[in-house]
Amino acid sequence: MPTTATKPERSEIPRLSFDRVSMTFPDGTHALDDVSFDVAPGQFVSVVGPSGCGKSTLLRIASGLTRQTDGTCEVDRDSIGYVFQDPTLLPWRTVRRNIELNAELHGMPKAERAAKTEEVIRLVNLSGHEDKYPKQLSGGMKMRCSVARSLVLRPKVFLFDEPFGAVDEITRGNLNAELLRLFHSEQFAGVFITHSISEAVYLSTRVLVMSARPGRIVGDYPISFPFPRVDELRFEPAFAELCGQISADLKGGHA
Amino acid sequence: MSSETRSTSWFSKVWPPAVTFAGFIGVWYAYSGLKYDIAARRINTLPFPHEVIRDGFLPLWDSKNGLRPILGYLWPTLKVTIVGLAVSVVLGVLIAVLMNLSKSTERAIFPYAVVLQTVPILAITPLLTQLFGEEFGVRLVVVVLIAIFPVITNTLFGLQSADRLHHDLFTLNRANRVTRLLKLELPGAMPAMMTGVRIASGGAVIGAVVADFFFTRGEKGIGFYIRVKQQRAAERPEMFAGTIMASLFGIVMFLIIGFVSTRAIRNWHESASTRT
Ligand SMILES: Nc1ncnc2c1ncn2[C@@H]1O[C@H](COP(=O)(O)OP(=O)(O)OP(=O)(O)O)[C@@H](O)[C@H]1O
Ligand SMILES: [Mg+2]
Numbered sequence: 001m002p003t004t005a006t007k008p009e010r011s012e013i014p015r016l017s018f019d020r021v022s023m024t025f026p027d028g029t030h031a032l033d034d035v036s037f038d039v040a041p042g043q044f045v046s047v048v049g050p051s052g053c054g055k056s057t058l059l060r061i062a063s064g065l066t067r068q069t070d071g072t073c074e075v076d077r078d079s080i081g082y083v084f085q086d087p088t089l090l091p092w093r094t095v096r097r098n099i100e101l102n103a104e105l106h107g108m109p110k111a112e113r114a115a116k117t118e119e120v121i122r123l124v125n126l127s128g129h130e131d132k133y134p135k136q137l138s139g140g141m142k143m144r145c146s147v148a149r150s151l152v153l154r155p156k157v158f159l160f161d162e163p164f165g166a167v168d169e170i171t172r173g174n175l176n177a178e179l180l181r182l183f184h185s186e187q188f189a190g191v192f193i194t195h196s197i198s199e200a201v202y203l204s205t206r207v208l209v210m211s212a213r214p215g216r217i218v219g220d221y222p223i224s225f226p227f228p229r230v231d232e233l234r235f236e237p238a239f240a241e242l243c244g245q246i247s248a249d250l251k252g253g254h255a
Numbered sequence: 256m257s258s259e260t261r262s263t264s265w266f267s268k269v270w271p272p273a274v275t276f277a278g279f280i281g282v283w284y285a286y287s288g289l290k291y292d293i294a295a296r297r298i299n300t301l302p303f304p305h306e307v308i309r310d311g312f313l314p315l316w317d318s319k320n321g322l323r324p325i326l327g328y329l330w331p332t333l334k335v336t337i338v339g340l341a342v343s344v345v346l347g348v349l350i351a352v353l354m355n356l357s358k359s360t361e362r363a364i365f366p367y368a369v370v371l372q373t374v375p376i377l378a379i380t381p382l383l384t385q386l387f388g389e390e391f392g393v394r395l396v397v398v399v400l401i402a403i404f405p406v407i408t409n410t411l412f413g414l415q416s417a418d419r420l421h422h423d424l425f426t427l428n429r430a431n432r433v434t435r436l437l438k439l440e441l442p443g444a445m446p447a448m449m450t451g452v453r454i455a456s457g458g459a460v461i462g463a464v465v466a467d468f469f470f471t472r473g474e475k476g477i478g479f480y481i482r483v484k485q486q487r488a489a490e491r492p493e494m495f496a497g498t499i500m501a502s503l504f505g506i507v508m509f510l511i512i513g514f515v516s517t518r519a520i521r522n523w524h525e526s527a528s529t530r531t
Pocket of ligand 1: 025026027029030031050051052053054055056057058085213
């Protein structure tokens with residue numbers, strides 16, 4: 001198993017970098033142990049690992065919501081998009097007003113905000129639902145709404161915490177395709193948490209495997225399939241082989 | 256749901272309380288009748304329900320008895336209740352917002368809010384008279400003293416129960432304290448606040464009626480009518496009619512506030528869609 005960090009494909013300065021980050025919560029829970037990796041623009045790093053190993057904690061540290069107890073985390077805090085594990089929509093706002101929220105809080109002018117919101121609503125396929133309230137949406141629609149909210153600001157660093165866990169296979173495929181298109185056009189630095197190995201391989205330029213708590217990086221796989229990636233990629237032998245390797249690694253980390 | 260099943264369920268909703276009501280009227284008749292036999296001067300005891308209706312309500316437009324004076328006395332009570340409730344809501348929400356600012360402001364205010372609630376109004380009526388006289392002002396104070404506490408506590412609870420992840424979202428977007436209050440905490444507190452207002456509306460009616468028992472100047476309300484009609488035995492049916500109307504007034508207030516609050520949050524709040 002390759003466990004040493006590979007050099008970024010492009011020699012650009014990383015936008016997000018973890019250096020020997022550890023996290024122990026005040027109650028003594030040791031969530032992360034000595035985690036180091038960089039994400040440069042145009043890199044999309046997926047993290048897979050057993051439940052409770054510290055994946056969400058990793059993203060919270062990256063966003064500055066939680067402070068690590070050891071090591072350093074450097075990131076451009078001004079341009080972070082963060083899609084939480086839960087949709088976290090405000091129940092008193094319609095879909096449109098929810099999607100506007102981040103831009104509104106950043107003080108984006110009304111006209112620009114409205115135009116971008118419309119654009120993003122089309123992008124995540126929520127047209128026709130703009131005036132519904134969150135309680136009228138399905139789980140998958142809520143999640144798309146949550147992704148859309150972050151998209152409006154065109155972040156340079158994009159953190160996704162299992163965004164598509166509650167979405168059916170077909171929608172998930174569509175959302176993956178949209179995410180790929182977006183990644184291709186925006187060239188943000190992405191970190192993507194998922195429980196689906198094939199999703200991780202399909203979307204990423206690199207997949208990291210974490211061990212059970214305390215979360216440590218136990219596997220590191222560069223994914224070199226060229227972009228733009230097409231759906232057929234999922235059925236290629238090389239793709240299946242890579243998924244198998246990562247899966248075996250993940251099981252090893254479990255034990 | 257088809258309209259048929261809805262109409263049957265409407266009937267099945269109505270008959271149990273109707274039976275209870277019939278039973279209640281029956282007991283009332285029995286009690287009044289019993290006293291009539293023993294004392295042979297029934298006028299001093301509980302009047303029959305039909306007497307309450309005949310003497311208390313039915314002279315519809317007589318200037319001394321019946322519905323007209325009752326409505327006339329209800330009007331000042333209504334004014335005091337509405338103004339008092341409005342003041343309680345505005346002041347109560349402001350105080351809750353202040354308490355929500357920080358742990359120390361909460362600690363600074365909370366004990367006194369509790370004292371406000373636990374001091375018996377009866378015990379401070381002389382003080383209130385000294386401070387606020389015996390007219391509209393003091394009635395208003397009594398209403399606010401009773402109604403403001405549920406507004407404060409429920410609003411504060413609502414403000415403080417904003418989701419942690421929602422706060423994180425606002426933190427990520429660099430929202431300042433005021434933005435957080437206006438766009439997250441206050442809208443989120445709406446359902447709890449409405450619950451507080453609903454409880455307060457009941458208290459406000461009680462305060463407005465009870466104030467008439469102690470303060471004798473200014474525009475007199477329904478409490479005054481009830482008290483005066485209690486003094487002469489022959490006027491007991493009028494007293495009953497006044498009491499019944501005061502109760503109806505309380506119920507109507509409660510229903511109106513309930514309706515308004517359900518409308519205000521119906522689009523998004525879960526309990527609004529499952530209630531009523
Ligand atoms: N604020 C906290 N205080 C104490 N312990 C915490 C806190 N937040 C998380 N933990 C613990 O840290 C560990 C990692 O949590 P985290 O949410 O990062 O896991 P995760 O990998 O995202 O899991 P999942 O895949 O189920 O979402 C868990 O054991 C959790 O109980
Ligand atoms: Mg998680």
